[in-house]
Amino acid sequence: MSAVTPTIAAVPVAEVRRRLIEGLEIALVDLREEGPYSRAHPLFAVSVPLSRLELKILDLVPRRDAPIVLYDDGEGFVARAAPILARLGYADVRRLEGGLSGWRAAGGEVFQDVNVPSKAFGELVEHVRHTPSLPAPEVKALIEAGADLVVLDARRFEEYRTMSIPTGTSVPGGELALRARDLAPNPGTTIVVNCAGRTRSIIGTQSLINNGVPNKVFALRNGTIGWTLAGFELDHGAGRRAGEPSEASQREARKSAEDLATRAGVRGVDRATVALWRAEPSPGFTLYLLDVRSPEEYAAGHLAGFRSAPGGQLVQATDEWVGVRHGRIVLADDDGVRASMTASWLRQLGWREVYVLEHIPLRSDRSERQEYAQDIESGAISDRPDDSIWSEGAPGGVGGEPLRTGADAPTLPPLPAASVAIAPAEFVARLARGGISVVDLATSRQFAEGHVPGARFALRSGLAAALAQLPAGDEVALVSPDGVLARLAAPEAEALTGRPALVLAGGTSAWRAEGRPLETGLGAPLSDPDDLYKRPYEGTDNATAAMQAYLDWEFGLVAQLERDGTHGFFVL
Numbered sequence: 060m061s062a063v064t065p066t067i068a069a070v071p072v073a074e075v076r077r078r079l080i081e082g083l084e085i086a087l088v089d090l091r092e093e094g095p096y097s098r099a100h101p102l103f104a105v106s107v108p109l110s111r112l113e114l115k116i117l118d119l120v121p122r123r124d125a126p127i128v129l130y131d132d133g134e135g136f137v138a139r140a141a142p143i144l145a146r147l148g149y150a151d152v153r154r155l156e157g158g159l160s161g162w163r164a165a166g167g168e169v170f171q172d173v174n175v176p177s178k179a180f181g182e183l184v185e186h187v188r189h190t191p192s193l194p195a196p197e198v199k200a201l202i203e204a205g206a207d208l209v210v211l212d213a214r215r216f217e218e219y220r221t222m223s224i225p226t227g228t229s230v231p232g233g234e235l236a237l238r239a240r241d242l243a244p245n246p247g248t249t250i251v252v253n254c255a256g257r258t259r260s261i262i263g264t265q266s267l268i269n270n271g272v273p274n275k276v277f278a279l280r281n282g283t284i285g286w287t288l289a290g291f292e293l294d295h296g297a298g299r300r301a302g303e304p305s306e307a308s309q310r311e312a313r314k315s316a317e318d319l320a321t322r323a324g325v326r327g328v329d330r331a332t333v334a335l336w337r338a339e340p341s342p343g344f345t346l347y348l349l350d351v352r353s354p355e356e357y358a359a360g361h362l363a364g365f366r367s368a369p370g371g372q373l374v375q376a377t378d379e380w381v382g383v384r385h386g387r388i389v390l391a392d393d394d395g396v397r398a399s400m401t402a403s404w405l406r407q408l409g410w411r412e413v414y415v416l417e418h419i420p421l422r423s424d425r426s427e428r429q430e431y432a433q434d435i436e437s438g439a440i441s442d443r444p445d446d447s448i449w450s451e452g453a454p455g456g457v458g459g460e461p462l463r464t465g466a467d468a469p470t471l472p473p474l475p476a477a478s479v480a481i482a483p484a485e486f487v488a489r490l491a492r493g494g495i496s497v498v499d500l501a502t503s504r505q506f507a508e509g510h511v512p513g514a515r516f517a518l519r520s521g522l523a524a525a526l527a528q529l530p531a532g533d534e535v536a537l538v539s540p541d542g543v544l545a546r547l548a549a550p551e552a553e554a555l556t557g558r559p560a561l562v563l564a565g566g567t568s569a570w571r572a573e574g575r576p577l578e579t580g581l582g583a584p585l586s587d588p589d590d591l592y593k594r595p596y597e598g599t600d601n602a603t604a605a606m607q608a609y610l611d612w613e614f615g616l617v618a619q620l621e622r623d624g625t626h627g628f629f630v631l
Contacts, residue, residue, distance in 0.1 A: 067141050069156040070128050072165035078126075079103060079384060079625040082411050084345060084382045086120050086127045087155070090396040092518065097592035099132075099169045101162055102176055105382045108518040108590070109136045112546055116343070117470040118366065119382025122345040123148040129154035130162070136520065147472055168623035171612060173592055174376040179616040180408050180628050181258035185278075186617050187630040190265050192278040195289040198251055202226055208249045209242055210279070211235060213263035213371055218454035218597070220296060222283055224253050228299040232263045233351055233370020234317060236270040239299040240308035246273040253279035253286075255596035257613050260377055265542055266400055269631070271315040284596055284606045288398035309394055316399035320415060322631055323406040326401065328382050328414040330586040332391055338362060344412065345386035349373060351397045360462035362416075365391055367467035370401035370530050379410065387412035409627030476545045478559035483570045486511075486536070486563050496529040498522075500539045500548055501567065503588035511538055511563070511570055519548050525585035534559045542566035 078085040089096045089104045097107045107115050120127060123450045127149060129137045137154045144152045155161060163169060172178065184190060193201075201208050202225060210227040219229040230238055235252065245249050250272070252263040260278035267276045281287065283293060304312070336346050350361050351370035361367070370379045370390075381388060388410055390398040398415045405413045481489065489495060490513070497514040499506050506516045517525035526535060535552050537545035537560055547563045552560040563570065571577065581588055595605040620626050 067129075067137065068153045070153045071156050072162050072167055075101075075128055075155065076167070076625055080627070082385050082627070084125060084343060084383050084385050086125055088116075088120075088127055088129050088140075088373045088382070089159075089429070090129055090131045090140050091134065091496075092520070092590040093592050094589035097133065097173050098171060101167055102170050102177075102179070102620075102625060103378075104130075105378050106173065107382070108520065109140050110590070112140055113147070113472050114146070114469055114544065116147065116382075117472065118380070120149070120345065121347070121470075122340060122346060122383070124317070125345045125383050125386075127152045128155050130158045132159040134520075137285070139520075147504060157182050159470060165301065170619060170623075172609075173594075174378060175616075176408065176615060176626065178258045178395070179376055179620050179626070181261045182613060182616040183628055184265055184407075184622060184630050185257075185261045188265055188268075190261050190268075190278060191276065192260070192264070192280040193251060194280045195286045195291060197580070198224070198279055199291055200287075201249070206249065207245065207247060208251060210251045210253060211239065211242065211263070213252050213254050213259040215369070215372060216300065218255065221597075222255075222293040222295055223297045224251075224279065224283065224286060225294050226312060227294070227297065228301060229297075229299045231353070231369055231371045232259050232266065232374065233372070233397050233401055234301065234353070235263050235266050235371070235484065236272075236312050236400045237309065237394060238304050239267055239272050239274075240312065241304050242301055243272075243274050243398065244294055248274055249276045250276045251279050252276065254282045256282045256284050256609065262374055262404065263371070266404075269315075269319050269403070270312055270400065276380075279612055282596070283525050284515065284601075284610060287601070288603065288606060304394075305547065309396065312396040313399070316396045316403070318400040319631070320403045320406075323403040324413075325402040325406055326414050327417045329388060329417055331333075345383040347381050347388045348388055348391070349388065349393050351401045352392050354466065356393075357431070358464065358466045360464055362391055363463050370397045373401055374404045374408070377405065377410075381410075384410055387414070389414045389416055391416040396544075403631070407629055407631060409629075450473075470545065474543065475550050478549060478553060480542075480546075480562045480564045482564050483573050483575060486561070487575070489536070489561065494533055495536050496533040497536045497538060498529075498552075498585065500537060500544045503581065503584070505540055505567075505590075506588075507579060507581050509571065509579055510567060512576060512578045513536055514578070516581060516584040516586065516588060518590055519544060519551075521586040522551055523555055526552065528585050534558065534623045536563065537561065538563045538570075539566045542569050 087104045088107045089100050090109045092108045093106055103172055131137050141152055208460050210224050211222055211230040212227045213232040215231055215404050216229045218267050252260050254260045260282050264278040348365040349368040351368055353369055354367055359369040373380060389407060390402050392398040394486040400412045497511055498517045499510050499514040500519050503516060535556055537548055539545040542565050549560045549562055595601050595609040
């Protein structure tokens with residue numbers, strides 16, 4: 060069992076299960092790296108490695124008095140994480156009694172892989188709704204015969220670019236209901252939805268069926284994995300993307316989406332109430348404000364306080380945005396389709412408090428929006444504050460407040476002042492004088508893709524063991540992708556070595572921006588590079604056995620859900 064400090068109270072497994080089943084808030088945090096986490100964890104455990112605790116926890120658990128239960132598997136991470144969380148202001152931090160071993164001993168079900176709640180739910184949806192699907196050979200034959208068929212890829216655009224079904228168009232899952240009617244305007248056109256494996260194909264297909272699309276809709280059975288296992292070639296570097304939806308299609312999709320959301324138990328909320336929730340947090344409720352539009356739309360202008368969480372990915376990987384099970388979730392879009400569709404799925408995924416931020420009715424251009432405003436002023440229609448969250452042009456935003464711009468960025472704590480933070484040019488000069496060991500705290504994938512020459516990979520959680528392997532007397536120079544993790548780790552390195560630690564200002568990004576050379580590969584790592592899970596559905600070098608094993612695992616998830624008994628899922 061891991062060492063713990065006396066002040067960290069233990070929580071029995073039965074209590075954790077009770078909170079999950081009864082709909083009470085709880086953040087069950089796995090402090091191990093993603094590799095070990097992917098091999099065994101409770102269903103609703105959220106991966107927050109000790110190495111990156113400060114980089115992730117503030118967004119995953121934004122309420123400082125939310126109940127947090129930490130666990131490891133005997134590594135001693137709980138005792139190290141607790142004081143960090145205390146410094147960040149978290150007031151209700153406890154440990155899982157017995158850690159992962161205790162969970163197992165108490166009869167708790169253990170799951171493999173990542174984003175498992177969403178994947179298990181996808182299997183349940185297919186099991187209950189008998190979501191229609193077609194095998195790869197049949198889809199390939201239809202494509203080659205020139206059938207009236209459209210293939211819609213429900214993954215993120217970057218994944219689609221890596222590998223895709225021939226003729227496929229990128230329509231990330233949250234966009235499907237909004238755009239499918241325009242991509243297949245003839246009701247006689249067959250729509251095939253694919254992803255890399257199964258979940259997004261199933262959820263995407265069922266989304267279109269639930270939204271009342273008149274076409275025949277099928278999932279590509281087992282996605283690109285199934286296509287590859289059938290011996291068929293995939294396209295690489297494709298760039299087909301859906302255009303803007305027509306107003307008629309958008310209006311039809313919106314009505315169906317809102318009806319579906321109502322059936323699922325989703326509620327609307329006005330901006331005044333959300334502002335009140337933000338200013339005076341409700342006791343017992345952790346608030347998540349999420350913008351489900353595309354990242355590009357989010358960057359062009361978003362509401363203050365909302366994070367970017369594209370709808371399809373939010374359903375596929377809810378635990379990457381929401382760390383407190385049964386937290387309160389508010390979704391925003393500007394079309395009335397994407398938020399409602401996403402919210403309907405989150406409710407079925409067992410999230411009890413799911414809201415859609417209400418907004419103005421659909422308008423085709425600025426003049427119609429101005430007409431709408433004039434109607435309010437004249438009293439022709441009532442001014443409902445909850446129906447006016449978006450506007451076009453400057454200043455934009457809510458109640459005259461400008462929309463925020465720029466890509467989503469993690470919430471970070473105040474960073475410790477680096478004892479010796481030096482720019483790349485000075486860093487090179489210091490290296491040339493010798494007597495310095497460079498330790499890179501990037502993920503193993505980032506490190507392998509490119510690092511400062513001579514640097515060695517290390518996990519921050521294993522920093523003591525890593526530094527012990529360096530030449531005696533060497534100064535330690537810390538590097539990370541943007542310099543943030545190196546800054547966070549510098550005090551730890553200084554406490555371990557008894558001397559100041561150098562930090563590369565701006566990290567590898569600054570080094571790369573100046574055109575300086577990079578080395579690739581893992582070299583001689585100081586830590587075991589088991590920090591990431593190699594997904595058998597990503598990339599182009601997946602082993603056949605791994606892909607088949609992944610499919611076999613997915614097929615067994617419904618039975619695991621039944622054994623676990625904590626999920627609270629339902630299927631409309």
